[in-house]
Amino acid sequence: MALVGQAAPWMVGxxxxxxxxxQWPPRPSVAxxxxxxxxxxxxxxxxxxxxxxxxxxxxxxxxxxxxxxKSFNEHIFVRKFFAPLPMPSLADxxxxxxxxxxxxxxEFLPAVAWVGEDVGSLAAAKLPAGRYVxxxxxxxxxxxxxxLPDDLSVRRDEIERRATRWLASRYGYDWGxxxxxxxxxxxxxxxxxxxxxxxxPDDYKVYCFHxxxxxxxxxxxxxxxxxxxxxxxxxxxxPVAYRHAPIQCDRPRNLEDIIRVAEAVAEGMDFTRVDxxxxxKSRIRFGEIxxxxxxxxxxFSDFKFDLWLGSQFGKGPGHNTPWEF
Numbered sequence: 001m002a003l004v005g006q007a008a009p010w011m012v013g014x015x016x017x018x019x020x021x022x023q024w025p026p027r028p029s030v031a032x033x034x035x036x037x038x039x040x041x042x043x044x045x046x047x048x049x050x051x052x053x054x055x056x057x058x059x060x061x062x063x064x065x066x067x068x069x070k071s072f073n074e075h076i077f078v079r080k081f082f083a084p085l086p087m088p089s090l091a092d093x094x095x096x097x098x099x100x101x102x103x104x105x106x107e108f109l110p111a112v113a114w115v116g117e118d119v120g121s122l123a124a125a126k127l128p129a130g131r132y133v134x135x136x137x138x139x140x141x142x143x144x145x146x147x148l149p150d151d152l153s154v155r156r157d158e159i160e161r162r163a164t165r166w167l168a169s170r171y172g173y174d175w176g177x178x179x180x181x182x183x184x185x186x187x188x189x190x191x192x193x194x195x196x197x198x199x200x201p202d203d204y205k206v207y208c209f210h211x212x213x214x215x216x217x218x219x220x221x222x223x224x225x226x227x228x229x230x231x232x233x234x235x236x237x238x239p240v241a242y243r244h245a246p247i248q249c250d251r252p253r254n255l256e257d258i259i260r261v262a263e264a265v266a267e268g269m270d271f272t273r274v275d276x277x278x279x280x281k282s283r284i285r286f287g288e289i290x291x292x293x294x295x296x297x298x299x300f301s302d303f304k305f306d307l308w309l310g311s312q313f314g315k316g317p318g319h320n321t322p323w324e325f
Contacts, residue, residue, distance in 0.1 A: 003054035007063055011049050014066040021067060026082060033084035039178045049081060052176035052296070059297040072309035077296035079271075080176040086269070090289040091179040093137045093188060100286050103264055108276075110285045114189040117167065119160045122189065123152050131192035134159065136166040138185035140177075140290075143223070145192065163187055172295075179291055195279035200224075203287065204252075204276045206262035209312045211269065213259045214320045218249050230305075233259055238323050240305040242298065252280035265289065271313065 018024035029038050037045060056064045056077055064077040088095045097109055113132060114125050122134075127148055134144040144162055146152075152159070167187070172180040195201035200222050207215040213233045220227050229246040230238040235255060239246060252258060261284055262274040275287035300306050305323075312320050 003057055004050060007050045007053035007057065010063045011046070011053050011066075017067045023067070029084045032087050034087050034089075034182065035084050036081040036176060036178050039182065044173075045081070048174060048176045048178070051174055052077065052080065055175055056296055059299050064296070069313075070310050071303070071306040072313075073294070073296045073298060073306055075310050075313045076292050076294070077176075080178075080292050080296065083270075085179055085291055087182070089179045089182040090272075091138070091177075091291060092183045093135070093288055094186065095183070096289045097286070099289070100265055103267075104261065104286075108261055108284050108286045110193055110277075111191040112188055113191055115186055117186055119156075119163050119187075122159075122187070123156070127189070131194070133190045133192055134163070135188060135190070136163075136169075136171075136185050137188055138180045138183065139166065139169065139171040140180070140295075142166055142171075145223075146189075175295065177292055177295055193277050193285050195277060195283060195285075201277040201285070202280065204258050204262075204278055205290070205293075206259065206266075206274045206276065207271075207293075207309070208262060208266035208269070208274060209271050209320055210316065211263055211267040212320065213262055213266075214312055215309065216258070220247065220249075232323060236323075238305065240300050240302045243301055246301075250280070252278060254278060254280065254282055254284065257282075257284060261286075 015024060026035070026037055029035050040048060053063050060073060064074050066078055069075045069078045090096045090099055094115065100109060113127050114122055116122060129148055132146045132148055134146055136142055144159065167185055170181045172178060193201045203219040203222055205217040205219065206213050207217070216231045216233060218229050218231065227247045228241050229249050230240050232238065235251040237246065258276055258278055261276060265274045266272050273290040273293045275290055277285045277287055308321070308323060315321070
């Protein structure tokens with residue numbers, strides 16, 4: 001509560017600075033886009049702005065500026081409320097799949113075995129035996145790994161409890177990730193991607209500015225003991241991670257294909273992070289389109305990296321500044 005109390009006058013002052021510099025009130029969103037400031041009722045907008053700022057300070061130790069953002073996280077914070085995001089919301093995992101399907105076909109999409117809004121219809125679906133991932137269409141990092149058909153009876157109460165909570169949640173609304181609540185949530189069941197056997201597949205997160213890859217983050221063991229590393233698009237490691245030493249990863253043999261797929265998805269957007277799974281050899285599967293990575297709370301081990309990545313915003317296509325080793 002103390003941080004919220006500190007954030008409230010700061011955010012009011014920041015809105016005043018926007019007005020003084022002619023940036024407020026903002027212009028209406030262009031067709032097929034929406035911004036947080038357009039989406040929220042006014043009081044909820046201010047509440048989300050203040051709550052998001054308090055969460056930002058809890059991570060970074062200071063309150064975010066609205067007028068002249070410099071670091072990547074500062075830019076992401078401002079974008080949550082003022083950037084025109086594509087509509088229908090690509091934060092919807094199902095809408096994102098349709099978007100990728102239209103651009104790349106079915107080849108890179110993990111198989112979806114079931115979509116619905118209640119666990120009862122999932123139990124009645126009579127799906128083939130195997131390993132699956134249950135997730136809501138409207139949130140980040142909410143997953144449940146299932147072995148069917150046994151888990152539908154053995155873990156029925158757990159599945160119903162989680163699914164009910166997921167569908168009732170307005171994920172992100174209170175702190176500015178409104179894009180997850182711009183559509184009716186559903187449940188989806190995907191076939192487990194077995195690139196690493198029983199372990200979750202390696203996650204390649206490609207940061208794209210104006211449709212061009214600028215950075216590749218790789219995460220391993222995401223849901224057990226997450227470790228990560230950052231690489232340039234030509235696979236030079238950047239000595240930065242999240243609060244821990246970066247891991248060493250071999251250059252994937254299909255790196256060029258990973259980049260190609262990510263850029264095809266990101267084409268036409270000023271910024272997005274395209275999350276892909278790969279076996280590092282030949283197989284690639286689409287994960288999701290992330291519009292506000294880390295909710296502006298990705299605390300990197302080197303603040304200079306945060307500033308460098310933030311400097312990529314506002315540059316035109318083909319003018320990304322390379323990391324200086």
